[in-house]
Amino acid sequence: MSALFQLTATEIRRRVAAREVSCEEVARAHLDRIAAVEPRVDAFLLVLADRALGRARALDRALAAGEAAPPLAGVPVAVKDVLDVEGLPTTCGSRILEGYRPPFTATAVARLEAAGAIVVGKTNMDEFAMGSSTENSAWKPTRNPWDLARVPGGSSGGSAAAVAARLVPVALGTDTGGSIRQPAALCGVVGIKPTYGRVSRYGLVAFASSLDQVGPFARTVEDAAAVSSVLCGADPFDSTSAARAVPDFAGALGRGLDGLRIGVPWGFLGEGVEAQTLARFREALGDLEAAGARVVEVALPHLPHAIATYYIVATAEASSNLARFDGVRYGLRSGEPSDLGTMYGQSRDRGFGAEVKRRIVLGTFVLSSGYYDAYYLRAQKVRTLIRRDFDRAFEACDVVATPTTPTPAFRLGEKTGDPLQMYLADIFTVPANLAGIPGLSLPCGLAGGLPVGLQLLGRPFDEETLLGVGAAYQRATRHHDLAPAV
Amino acid sequence: MPRVTVETVDHVARLARLSLTDEERRVFARQLDEILAYAESIQALDTADVPPMTHALAGGTFREDTPREGLRRERVLEAAPDPAEGLFRVPRVMGG
Numbered sequence A: 001m002s003a004l005f006q007l008t009a010t011e012i013r014r015r016v017a018a019r020e021v022s023c024e025e026v027a028r029a030h031l032d033r034i035a036a037v038e039p040r041v042d043a044f045l046l047v048l049a050d051r052a053l054g055r056a057r058a059l060d061r062a063l064a065a066g067e068a069a070p071p072l073a074g075v076p077v078a079v080k081d082v083l084d085v086e087g088l089p090t091t092c093g094s095r096i097l098e099g100y101r102p103p104f105t106a107t108a109v110a111r112l113e114a115a116g117a118i119v120v121g122k123t124n125m126d127e128f129a130m131g132s133s134t135e136n137s138a139w140k141p142t143r144n145p146w147d148l149a150r151v152p153g154g155s156s157g158g159s160a161a162a163v164a165a166r167l168v169p170v171a172l173g174t175d176t177g178g179s180i181r182q183p184a185a186l187c188g189v190v191g192i193k194p195t196y197g198r199v200s201r202y203g204l205v206a207f208a209s210s211l212d213q214v215g216p217f218a219r220t221v222e223d224a225a226a227v228s229s230v231l232c233g234a235d236p237f238d239s240t241s242a243a244r245a246v247p248d249f250a251g252a253l254g255r256g257l258d259g260l261r262i263g264v265p266w267g268f269l270g271e272g273v274e275a276q277t278l279a280r281f282r283e284a285l286g287d288l289e290a291a292g293a294r295v296v297e298v299a300l301p302h303l304p305h306a307i308a309t310y311y312i313v314a315t316a317e318a319s320s321n322l323a324r325f326d327g328v329r330y331g332l333r334s335g336e337p338s339d340l341g342t343m344y345g346q347s348r349d350r351g352f353g354a355e356v357k358r359r360i361v362l363g364t365f366v367l368s369s370g371y372y373d374a375y376y377l378r379a380q381k382v383r384t385l386i387r388r389d390f391d392r393a394f395e396a397c398d399v400v401a402t403p404t405t406p407t408p409a410f411r412l413g414e415k416t417g418d419p420l421q422m423y424l425a426d427i428f429t430v431p432a433n434l435a436g437i438p439g440l441s442l443p444c445g446l447a448g449g450l451p452v453g454l455q456l457l458g459r460p461f462d463e464e465t466l467l468g469v470g471a472a473y474q475r476a477t478r479h480h481d482l483a484p485a486v
Numbered sequence B: 001m002p003r004v005t006v007e008t009v010d011h012v013a014r015l016a017r018l019s020l021t022d023e024e025r026r027v028f029a030r031q032l033d034e035i036l037a038y039a040e041s042i043q044a045l046d047t048a049d050v051p052p053m054t055h056a057l058a059g060g061t062f063r064e065d066t067p068r069e070g071l072r073r074e075r076v077l078e079a080a081p082d083p084a085e086g087l088f089r090v091p092r093v094m095g096g
Helices: A009-017 A023-041 A049-064 A107-114 A157-164 A181-187 A221-231 A275-290 A303-324 A340-351 A354-367 A372-396 A419-424 A430-435 A463-476 B006-015 B022-044 B073-077
Strands: A044-047 A076-080 A118-123 A170-174 A190-193 A214-218 A261-264 A294-297 A399-403 A439-447 A450-457
Touching: A009 A023, A009 A221, A023 A044, A023 A049, A023 A076, A023 A118, A044 A157, A049 A118, A076 A157, A107 A118, A107 A170, A107 A221, A118 A157, A157 A170, A157 A181, A157 A214, A170 A221, A181 A190, A181 A439, A181 A450, A190 A221, A190 A463, A214 A221, A221 A439, A221 A463, A261 A275, A261 A372, A275 A294, A275 A399, A275 A439, A275 A450, A275 A463, A303 A354, A303 A372, A303 A419, A303 A430, A303 B022, A354 A372, A354 B006, A354 B022, A372 A399, A372 A430, A372 B022, A399 A463, A419 B022, A439 A463, A450 A463, B006 B022
Parallel strands: A076 A118, A076 A170, A261 A294, A261 A399
Antiparallel strands: A044 A118, A170 A214, A190 A214, A190 A439, A399 A450, A439 A450
């Protein structure tokens, strides 16, 4: 008999709907688990015990009065601290938002809550989602539940670690260059970056607006599909949300793999992928073939330029987006400066950490007079070439598969002194953001006791195929049942 | 490619309204130089007839342009570090 904190979201919702367990009992079980494990993992910046219990009891009363159980009834969720919840602090892992309490709730969070999910806390992250290890948080690093000396990945490291450590079955993250898929891989959970435009970004603090996307973490593809069905859809408060019908993703879970073509860019995987990671990847392809899929080779010739393109486009957009943090309308204002310019400079210097400053400087440089054409404009053109690579690849295959990351989780402190090395580890995840296509990371076994992720990329707005393949893989394998002994 | 010097960093930091320490100026100059050297690979690609991609989404969601209630002024000012008389107060703008 599993403890309540070990259950999937789907099973929690089933038991709540059947009145076998109350939402309050579920919430308490997860809050107790958080109290026991959080001191070792540091996944959360804020735990909302009273708010969660209050909402759980309110939902219990509604169910007792005969209301139908909503699709995520009683499911505890954690929210990356870059998404606003009205009246609660949003820090983005930064000191510059000190004291800020947003006057609105992000649509992604509002949709989950309207579907009966219970928010239990805000999770740690790299400052303004800039990083691949959660070490850039101004508050504390989060630890990988599989090995507390290692990073959980980032930037949504708190959300990934919370799901892996069984603190919550589901969490929200954001993915600008891999910030959902990479920590999902390093923590051994499922993570989805939906198609650009699939999920509203209202109430999400912007990092790079042409790349940012909100998505879920879960331990099973079935749970990720259930959450995605609630999250996705047009929002009148976000003009960049797509006016496309959203299917019930549960309908895609039973699909077989017969005739499915999986494209692998072997030429791009050559060097740089750690041996055991590559071995797990090959085994995963074998399992998918055994389930009926066919593996074909695809060429994505411009992918070697994806990191350079990404770090130009993303930092340029970030330097523009982060101009709003100036000590005037919200957050930190430094000291008693004599004039406005000094106030801006001092507030931003005190409020931002090193990685954010580095990216603002880089982004301002590539947009500055004399360099715009050679860097920013050229990167936007290369982005077109990368998108065309995928369009062409999807004529020959239905999904593209790669390892999610070239190596398993690295040690805390291992890469903090060398930003370029940290950036290079994003090689397999950034192309999906540049192309705007959906991506899914699935646990596919262990390398040296650490989780390895299988990444599947799909055609724009074809999350269904990704979820269908992911569900078939999880029927054929048991990697997703492995849990860290934290 | 242009070498990133401490002077480049100073110029860009001024544009971005960032005050940097001497240590940050030196370290950023070295790191940005390395990052831009790496990014040099895209200069070799032929992009002559390639349009720039600004966005991955063709057509978004637009609501009717009808007036509606916005956030209340007091609610917005609650987040401000130095609100006064219904406004955001800032230090002197002009020199003097």
